[in-house]
Each structure stands twice: as structure tokens, then as C-alpha cells.
Amino acid sequence: MKRGLGVISLLVLSLILLVGCGSEDASGSEESVTVGITQIVEHPSLDAATEGFKKALEDNGYVEGENIEYDEQLAQGDMNNAQTIAKNFAGDEVDMIFANATPSAQAALNATKEIPIVFTSVTDPVGAELVTSFEEPGDNITGTSDTHPDAIPQTINFIVDEIGAKSIGVIYNSGEQNSTVQVDTVKEALEGTDVELVEATVSTSAEVQQAAESLVGRADAIYVPTDNTVVSALEAVLGVAESEQIPVFAGELDSVERGALAGSGFSYEDLGYETGEMAAQILKGDKDPSEIEVSYPKNLKLVINKEAAEKMGVEIKEEWSEKAEFLGE
Template identity: 35%
Template sequence: MKMKKVLMVGLSLMCMAGVLAGCGNSSGSSDGNYEIGILQFANHGSLDNCREGFLQGLKEEGIEEGKNLTVTYKNSGSDMATDNQIASSFASKDYDLICAIATPSAQSAYNATKDKDTPVVYTAVTSPKLAGFVDDNNKNVGNITGTSDLILADEQLKLIKDMMPDVKNVGILYSTSEVNSQSGIEAYENAASKYGITIVTQGISSSADIPMATDSLLKKVDCITNLTDNTVVSNLPTILDKANKAKIPVFGSEVEQIKNGCIACVGIDYVKLGNQTGKMAAKILKGEATAKDMEFETFNAGEIVINTKVASDLGITIPDSVQSSASQTFDSVASEE
């Protein structure tokens, strides 16, 4: 019987539907054909970009959808119970590789395959250690590896200080159930004193908490900065609407948030992050490497992105030094076009 290879890609930060059956192992396919499943935790642009980059990375390594690759997507809609069910469904098949993109889906996929020999590849996981994927020495704790999107807190706070010299209190909304947000907050708190800034946090347990939590936070801060928190990013329009009315700027964590109305960020390019992950997955699928022996990789080449329309609407002047160093500049808001 021809062996099937299925790569589960857990996208925390978007996809379509479908579950694939199959059987296989962690070495390369005997006939060079692969089946890939993509599990996504939430619907937002960061994760869409991650998925796009992931497939690009595979293609660049000779694994291309429609040729030697079949792809099926699943989206849990930011619901952990659904996420776990999808992961369990995928894990019940003898898939060759599970790539989990974003922390919640990565944890679901990892937990679902602990008793199997299925390798797991993750991406958009802020802290592999807090997520439980590596030990204190950053060694993989199982047949799992991937890429991290650790927040560039120091660089982001410098950007905020450059644009708002009098800033004192920077707010962060976060989901108490997402361990990736805990590591992001820690990074901000460690860097804050360097800039004379106090980090003010506001936790939420679900999307329903966003309106009230945002109102509460806006009363205490000079601006808000986003993490890569999936629940928060999925509710960005609500947050921006309230912040704009209060004339409080919201700094994003990646380019899609700037397109959609955040003022600026030193952020990660999630297409590039996904691409990096795809190349790692290709090595595993081809049998050139094993997940358990492949160290996780970080992506720390942050880029400044600004939105001049948002700055103008809020009455904030972007310094020439920031404008000249920006890799991308937007002069409109996508949702208003």
C-alpha cells in the first residue's frame, strides 16, 4: 500500500477546512508525494501570512501544492476545545509530521501526539520553553521543533519613546490562557525601566471581555502596545475603535496590524517566519533531519512599519529618524478603503 504523508500545520494566528487520512512515518516519502494538514487557531492576517510563507518555504524546497503536495486546512476559530478536537482527529491518523503554527495549536498538536512517533513542527510560538516544548537547556522534550516569534520588546519601547517622548504608561491587553502572552509581558517588563516606562496590563479570559477591558485600560495609559496574542489580535477592530475615540495610539506587533489601523511597530514579518518554518519542515519530510534533533529557531530581524494616516488622525508627528528607518509606510487604513 502506498504510504501517505500528512503534515499538520497548526496555525494559531487562520485557514480553511478538511481532515486528511493517511499513514506513514517520520522519514522521507518513498514516492516523493506528500499530504499536509494545516491546523490554524485563529482568523487574522498574521497567521494567514504565516501559512502563506510556510507553503512558500516548502515550494522552494521542491514540495509544491498541486504537484507533489496535497494540503488540507482546519481552523479552530480561537476555541481551545475545537482546537484539541482537531488535533486529536489529525493525531489519530498515522501522519508524518504535525507543524503547529502559534502556541495554542502547537500545544494541542504536541499533546495529541505524545504517545506517537509523529514529529511536530511549530511556528509563531513566542516561548517554546513556556509552551513546554523545550527544557531549561532549550533541548526539545520530544519529537518537536519549529520557529519562535519572540516579541522585540526593547526595540518596540524605543520606537514608542521616539514617537511619544513624554510617554509614561504603556498598556498591554492579553489573554490569560495564552502562555505566549505571558512571555511577551515579561519581555516588556524587563525592558521598561530602561525607557522610564511602566507597563500596565489588563487580562481577559475570552473575546467577550475585550470591550470592558479596553475601556478600563485606556483610562490608565498613554498608549497600548500589542503582543502576538491571538484573542486580542482577532478583536483588533474593537480595540482600535475605542482607542481612536479616546485619541490613544495603539502600537502593533506586525505589519498586518499597521495596515489595519495601528500606528507603528517594530515587528516580525510573518511571511518570512512561515517560510523559515517551511524549509525546516521540508527537511523532515524528505528524511534529511528529525524534529527531535533539530533545534528551534528564532526570527529576530524586526522591521519598523508605520502608518502616517493613523499618526495624523491622532495628532502625532512621526520623527524624521523613524520615517527614514521604516521598511514599510502606509498612508491609509485597510478597513476604510
């Protein structure tokens, strides 16, 4: 009988140890977490931000397949899809939502006031009603803005002073709150000049080429803000610009690499990485979202694409090297 009780006790002890080990994964963490990633559309800048986000979490000990899982969803540029994705994440009770771009962040906040949300690639978090202020975000949300206050003025000043444009065309989706804010900033930068702003609005990426064509003969240069609809179809703008010899300027550096003439910006991967650092603090329980201030990129630079300049008939001035970096050297 004593021997039988001993065997039973050993089995019970083994079961307890087995259950205890099951609560930890291979990395030794308490348990695995799930992060829902919602991204409004696929294009290089947003993709780079997502990669930076995941890299930061990995550097903080969250290794995919070991103690963290990602549920990545693309909304294909459709706000209704973004809302469905966010509601599904809330229903699944994921541990965190990473919202990449303004529409995705708005949808996430509409879906939950409890699950922590970190956002990136948002132009105007306050105007989009995501946070009360940069210093005091909401109870369950914080993140990074992709707008440096000097970025648009620096680019517009270059177009006016160095290119000598008397009219600037801007292509944007008037339904994107982040885009209308940028167009307003362009208007402010042009105050006091005699330069005309020519607006061409779109609602889908399929309309981008027609919008670009509508600017031919009306604009000396084209400015493309960080508009997800337009940037996802940037090649359509570049095709028109190159054939008509109209210089194109961009609101972020990935578009300069893709063929725009120039733009002021920063690395979206760095921006996503900074967001991932915020996420790590929240997942570890070190801070709540409300305790982390919203931030924006600090390292702003003007970059000129020499190959694009040649295609668009723009002569590179030697003195530009004092204020810009060059691609194609």
C-alpha cells in the same frame, strides 16, 4: 497452450507494472504525503505564516494535489477545539503536523510523540514546554519562534522616549502563555523608568473592545502584543484609540498595516517559509526534528503607519526616519 501461457505472463507483467506505477504520483515522487495544519485562530499574521509554509514546501518539490495534501483546521480560538484537531490528526496518522501558534503546538505535542511536528508563531517554545531548548528540541518537534529578543524593548523604548508616555496600557489574554511572557518582557523593559503599566485582560475576542475602553483616561498609549485573541479583534482596539486619540503600538507588522501606529517586527510569511524549509528536510528524510534547531526571525525593523498617526493625533517627527520605515509614503 504455450500461447495461452504467454498471454497470462503478459497480463501478470502488465499488472505488476501498473501497481508499480501506482506507487508514484504525477510528480514522480514515491508517494503522496499528508500534512495536518492546525491554526488556533484566523488573522493576517498566522494566515501569512501558513502561506509561507506551503510556499516553501512547493519550492522544495511538494506540489499540492500532486504529491502532498493539506488537511487545514482552524480552532476558532478554542483550546478544546485545538486538542480535538490534534487528536484527529494523530488518529488519521498524518505524515506531519504543522502547528501555527502556541496553543495549537501544545495540543499537537499532547496528542502524539511519534508524528513529526513543526511549529511557528510560538513566542516562548521553552516556557510553553514544547522543546527542551532551542539547540536541542524534542524527539518529534521543532519549529520557529516569532519573538526577536529586541522587538519588545525597541517598541517600548520608542513609546517612552519618542511619544513621552507616562502610562502604557496592554491588552492580552492571560490564558495565553505566549502573551504573559510578552507582558513580563514589557515590565522588564520599563524597569528603571517611572512609566506605569496598566493591564487589561480578556478571555475572548468579544471582550476586547471593553478592555480597550477601560484604558481610556488611564493610559497614554496602548501596546498590543502578539496575542491571538486580541489581534483577531484589533479593529475594536483601533476604533476606541482613534476616537480617544490614544496611539496604539503592536507586536507585529501586520497589525501596523491594519492601523496600529507603529511596531517592531518582521514578515510572518518569511517565518512560515523558514518553517516549511524545516518540514521539507524532515519529509525527505534528510533530518529528524531533533536535529533541527529552533530559530527566530533575524530581520527586525520598526515600522510607522503615517495614516494611523494622523487618526490618533500623533505628529510625525522628522528624525524618526533615521530609525524607522514608514507606511503611507
